[in-house]
Amino acid sequence: MQKVLYISLSFVDVRETTSLYSDLIQEFLTNGHDVLVLAPHFYDGRKSELVVEGGIKILRVPVSGLFSNNKYIKGLSNVLLPFLYKRALKKLKISLDFDLVMMPTPPITLLNLALWVKNKSKAKFYLILRDIFPQNAIDLKIMKPNGLIHTYFRNKEIALYDLADKIGCMSPANIAYIEKHNPKVDKTKLHLLPNWENSPQWDENLDENEFRAKYGLNNKIVAIYGGNIGLPQRMENIIELAQHCSELEDLVFFLVGFGTEHEKIAALIKSLNLKNVILIESVPKPEYVKFIQISDIGLISLNQDFTIPNFPSKANSYYGYKKPILASVDVNTDFGIILEEIGAGFWSEAGDVASLKNNLLKLYKDPELRKKMGENGYQYMKNNLLTEHAYRTILKEIN
Structure with missing residues (x-):
């Protein structure tokens, strides 16, 4: 397996800092894979562009309001995100010949994009399950249960699990939860993928x-x-x-x-x-x-x-x-x-x-x-x- 597309809601500039996901992408690169990251631009007003940040190829796409404090603007931006990503992939003529498509949750709104790339590339799709949405929004009283919005996102969630070839879950309780609340999910897809981190880099000069x-x-x-x-x-x-x-x-x-x-x-x-x-x-x-x-x-x-x-x-x-x-x-x-x-x-x-x-x-x-x-x-x-x-x-x- 050589060509990997990682679809993300956000991705740090590794020249400045690192994260759970940037560490994982770096591990794929270290092991010889050709990886492209699909991620929003940090700043509004920029054009979609292919950049290399710390050795990582990233297609940066401008997405306004994605992290707005206004829940309606933020929600709309999340719904529009897959369309903006798809347009950028087409505009920059990115070859859809990936062997593996990886995506974490959140967000589940990228389902249709993942489906499109998977079908075009005949790739396998790996879901990194870090967030069980929309139930978490109901738990926090951000969303009302069984309403139109909840039903929309719940259907997206079910379709996402169906699309995935494999689903990496954080803990045994996560696996049990998915099995209980999604009985139609093929249990052989589910397995443990605990949170990870690079070996610590101690500051030896710290006084x-x-x-x-x-x-x-x-x-x-x-x-x-x-x-x-x-x-x-x-x-x-x-x-x-x-x-x-x-x-x-x-x-x-x-x-x-x-x-x-x-x-x-x-x-x-x-x-x-x-x-x-x-x-x-x-x-x-x-x-x-x-x-x-x-x-x-x-x-x-x-x-x-x-x-x-x-x-x-x-x-x-x-x-x-x-x-x-x-x-x-x-x-x-x-x-x-x-x-x-x-x-x-x-x-x-x-x-x-x-x-x-x-x-x-x-x-x-x-x-x-x-x-x-x-x-x-x-x-x-x-x-x-x-x-x-x-x-x-x-x-x-x-x-």
């Missing part, structure tokens, strides 16, 4: 004392959260925990990220006058690596309203840098169960702040336990969750 001093973290136990701050994460779980830990003067909750709920969380921290929480916006990955390196505990939070089994990818960064994990998650994910099975941290049901604090205190009071759990997570990642593992899984399944 920890100097870096801690920069953010007022000297002589502090740091519990870090890094990632999106939106409805799926429900960061109120972490803020409530911080409120209940105000007596622990050497404990700091350090939150790094941005999202639709960032301003709301910032206002909540201010209104509660929490002195043990530091909230900053997203930083470049090299800077974020420094934050993780100097931290003591990695935080995970998921919205308790989820009925779908989400599986947070940020856990891999904590594993890679040997940080034990404290998780507040819904009861439908199997993340917490797997976390405790590998001995890499503790989990509590989202909303149960007493249980969450009790688990936090176990890590807070015991440096050796933190070290042991951090090492357990690292070994688990090294043996199961590297990008090369994901690559080999995809090739094995598709062949």
